[in-house]
Amino acid sequence: MERRLIALYRAMLGAYPPELRDEYGEDMVALLAEMLRGRNRSEQLRVFRRVVADLAISAGRERLTAPAPLAATAVGPAVVAAPPVRTRTPAGPTRRSFLRGSLVVAGAGFSASIGGASLAFLWPSRGEGFGALVDIGASGEVAEAVRAAGGTWAVPSARAYLVAYDPADDPDGLYAEITAGAGFMALYQRCVHLGCRVPWCTSSTRFECPCHKSRYNRWGEWQDGPAPRGLDRFSVTLDGDRVIVDTRTVVTGPPRMGGALAEPASGPSCLGGA
Amino acid sequence: MTDPGTPLQPAAFHILLALAAGERHGYALMSDVEELSDGALRIGPGTLYGSIKRLVGTGLIEEAEPRASDDDQRRRYYRLTPAGRAALAAEATRLERLVSVAARRNVLRRRPTPRTRLGEA
Numbered sequence: 001m002e003r004r005l006i007a008l009y010r011a012m013l014g015a016y017p018p019e020l021r022d023e024y025g026e027d028m029v030a031l032l033a034e035m036l037r038g039r040n041r042s043e044q045l046r047v048f049r050r051v052v053a054d055l056a057i058s059a060g061r062e063r064l065t066a067p068a069p070l071a072a073t074a075v076g077p078a079v080v081a082a083p084p085v086r087t088r089t090p091a092g093p094t095r096r097s098f099l100r101g102s103l104v105v106a107g108a109g110f111s112a113s114i115g116g117a118s119l120a121f122l123w124p125s126r127g128e129g130f131g132a133l134v135d136i137g138a139s140g141e142v143a144e145a146v147r148a149a150g151g152t153w154a155v156p157s158a159r160a161y162l163v164a165y166d167p168a169d170d171p172d173g174l175y176a177e178i179t180a181g182a183g184f185m186a187l188y189q190r191c192v193h194l195g196c197r198v199p200w201c202t203s204s205t206r207f208e209c210p211c212h213k214s215r216y217n218r219w220g221e222w223q224d225g226p227a228p229r230g231l232d233r234f235s236v237t238l239d240g241d242r243v244i245v246d247t248r249t250v251v252t253g254p255p256r257m258g259g260a261l262a263e264p265a266s267g268p269s270c271l272g273g274a
Numbered sequence: 275m276t277d278p279g280t281p282l283q284p285a286a287f288h289i290l291l292a293l294a295a296g297e298r299h300g301y302a303l304m305s306d307v308e309e310l311s312d313g314a315l316r317i318g319p320g321t322l323y324g325s326i327k328r329l330v331g332t333g334l335i336e337e338a339e340p341r342a343s344d345d346d347q348r349r350r351y352y353r354l355t356p357a358g359r360a361a362l363a364a365e366a367t368r369l370e371r372l373v374s375v376a377a378r379r380n381v382l383r384r385r386p387t388p389r390t391r392l393g394e395a
Contacts, residue, residue, distance in 0.1 A: 016320065020327055027300055027319075027350060028323050029319075030349075031301055031322070032319055034301045035301070050318060051318040051319060051320075053318070054319070054320050054321050055318065055319075055320045057320075057321070058318065058324050061321075062320070
């Protein structure tokens with residue numbers, strides 16, 4: 001990611017006039033590298049967008065002011081009249097060419113920034129956080145956290161609920177593949193109806209969507225409401241002792257009637273009325 | 275731009291101001307500029323090196339000797355020249371004059387205006 005953004009930026013330096021690029025191009029690339037270092041993916045993208053916006057503006061400025069008019073050597077006002085003074089008026093840009101130039105450069109910079117950001121998003125992530133392999137913790141600690149949370153533990157970094165999964169309750173092995181012996185199932189917190197985040201209701205032992213009252217049991221299987229299927233989920237694997245949630249791929253939830261767990265609601269709903 | 279009568283570009287002024295405290299390399303300059311302006315002026319590499327090029331070209335700053343101690347020896351350090359210090363002082367004086375005019379015309383609100391207590395005229 002970092003390397004790709006840097007490579008992209010290096011390619012975009014073509015927007016600058018060669019005099020600046022030759023002298024300072026490598027410094028600019030090194031500076032971007034320093035700005036990106038040690039930041040997470042989304043911060044890097046933000047930094048990159050800002051740098052590209054700056055590129056669009058400053059490249060316009062450099063192109064239109066170069067070659068720089070010979071200025072008086074520092075503060076001594078008397079030394080101006082060196083023979084080959086290039087006067088700005090004939091050689092310099094006209095108002096029209098200036099505007100046209102800045103429009104072109106700004107447009108190019110804008111497209112490059114959009115393109116760059118899209119590419120960066122499309123690239124598979126090997127970084128951290130949602131969209132990657134998320135390390136939740138050692139399996140003992142995760143088991144403890146799930147127990148302490150009453151069986152459904154919200155993990156924001158994976159946008160998931162980790163729920164206890166006992167293969168004995170799943171005789172057909174419906175979820176065997178996505179739990180891989182880890183003892184946990186990872187449910188995507190997003191309602192499959194219209195995308196609201198679905199909270200867990202302790203009294204009814206159901207996930208209950210506050211938006212349109214879709215309800216799911218503790219394994220995220222559809223119970224009632226407008227949702228077309230059970231909650232989507234992620235594969236969980238064990239890497240040694242570490243519990244890993246693979247948020248690179250969303251596993252589509254089970255069909256409405258295709259669940260494994262038959263547990264009645266234990267009490268009143270959190271949504272009131274329904 | 276180097277004529278003491280002409281205002282400096284904001285980026286150039288901030289760079290000179292940052293260098294007034296000592297030699298800096300690119301990244302430190304960029305961070306200093308942001309800090310000096312309370313985050314109002316965030317310059318990217320292009321604006322930074324464009325300004326550096328002009329400031330070097332007009333003799334207001336110069337490249338300092340590379341530092342052997344630095345972990346990254348490709349870094350280039352910059353410092354003010356005497357001319358740069360003079361231009362910075364001229365610009366600061368110009369701004370100071372403007373600020374004092376602003377103060378005389380009650381544009382500044384540095385302290386809360388004193389309140390009159392109830393009962394006082």
